Amino acid sequence: MTTLALQTTSALLLDGITKTYRSKAGSVQALRGVTHAFAPGSFTAVMGASGSGKSTLLQCAAGLDRPTSGSVLLAGTELTILDETELTMLRRRAMGFIFQAYNLLPALTVYDNVALPLRLTGTKPTKSQVYDVLARVGLDGKAKRRPAELSGGQQQRVAIARALIAQPAVLFADEPTGALDRGTSRQVLELLRAATDSAGQTVVMVTHDPVAAAYASRVLFLSDGLVAGSLDHGTAQQIAAAMSELER
Numbered sequence: 001m002t003t004l005a006l007q008t009t010s011a012l013l014l015d016g017i018t019k020t021y022r023s024k025a026g027s028v029q030a031l032r033g034v035t036h037a038f039a040p041g042s043f044t045a046v047m048g049a050s051g052s053g054k055s056t057l058l059q060c061a062a063g064l065d066r067p068t069s070g071s072v073l074l075a076g077t078e079l080t081i082l083d084e085t086e087l088t089m090l091r092r093r094a095m096g097f098i099f100q101a102y103n104l105l106p107a108l109t110v111y112d113n114v115a116l117p118l119r120l121t122g123t124k125p126t127k128s129q130v131y132d133v134l135a136r137v138g139l140d141g142k143a144k145r146r147p148a149e150l151s152g153g154q155q156q157r158v159a160i161a162r163a164l165i166a167q168p169a170v171l172f173a174d175e176p177t178g179a180l181d182r183g184t185s186r187q188v189l190e191l192l193r194a195a196t197d198s199a200g201q202t203v204v205m206v207t208h209d210p211v212a213a214a215y216a217s218r219v220l221f222l223s224d225g226l227v228a229g230s231l232d233h234g235t236a237q238q239i240a241a242a243m244s245e246l247e248r
């Protein structure tokens with residue numbers, strides 16, 4: 001496919017991304033030329049050994065960090081030429097974020113945490129918008145609680161509701177199940193899969209866990225800052241085997 005065709009058919013396109021961190025201690029090439037097109041409505045897991053560049057890839061793709069070279073096209077917009085204000089606006093409009101540490105605001109109720117992204121764009125969400133998204137993640141009746149009054153799995157579901165409320169084109173998840181037990185992880189992963197299957201959103205998830213990665217339709221393997229391969233519709237066993245092969 002030509003680059004032009006990829007631009008119009010991808011929800012997210014990384015084109016020749018490199019990232020070099022420079023410090024007094026020397027420079028580290030965290031990404032060495034990553035090119036990948038994420039199709040609309042796809043669920044991609046990004047895997048690789050510690051230090052292979054997964055978080056850097058996610059940060060660059062989401063405009064949280066700037067690549068040293070290369071381009072990032074998200075929802076039709078080239079991120080690398082935007083200033084900080086434009087990037088912030090685009091993040092609020094087109095992206096949702098889910099982190100291992102939930103990142104909820106402890107002083108706010110569940111309702112206000114979930115309503116926050118829309119309020120930040122200057123839109124007051126209706127009560128039914130907030131209650132609908134809370135019901136979607138199985139948190140009916142929890143709107144008035146504070147995050148500390150919820151279990152880890154419930155807090156992560158609040159974070160997912162917060163990520164979903166503005167109906168972003170792309171959801172970025174960095175180890176979203178890293179702090180959760182198996183059963184709770186499954187609920188979170190099923191919600192991410194539903195975001196792609198029912199709502200047509202595009203999910204990019206960094207994970208170390210082959211069981212979590214098996215929920216994705218594609219696994220992208222990173223090695224030493226480069227894409228080392230990919231696997232479509234792999235089982236947890238196949239993904240684990242591909243990871244061990246990569247680490248040999």
Ligand SMILES: Nc1ncnc2c1ncn2[C@@H]1O[C@H](COP(=O)(O)OP(=O)(O)OP(=O)(O)O)[C@@H](O)[C@H]1O
Binds near residue numbers: 030053055057
């Ligand atoms: N802010 C930074 N300054 C300097 N080096 C960095 C910085 N962030 C990451 N690195 C280096 O870049 C490389 C890739 O890091 P990155 O965090 O993207 O890897 P990762 O695959 O997400 O690792 P992990 O699985 O351990 O989280 C590593 O060598 C790391 O030490």
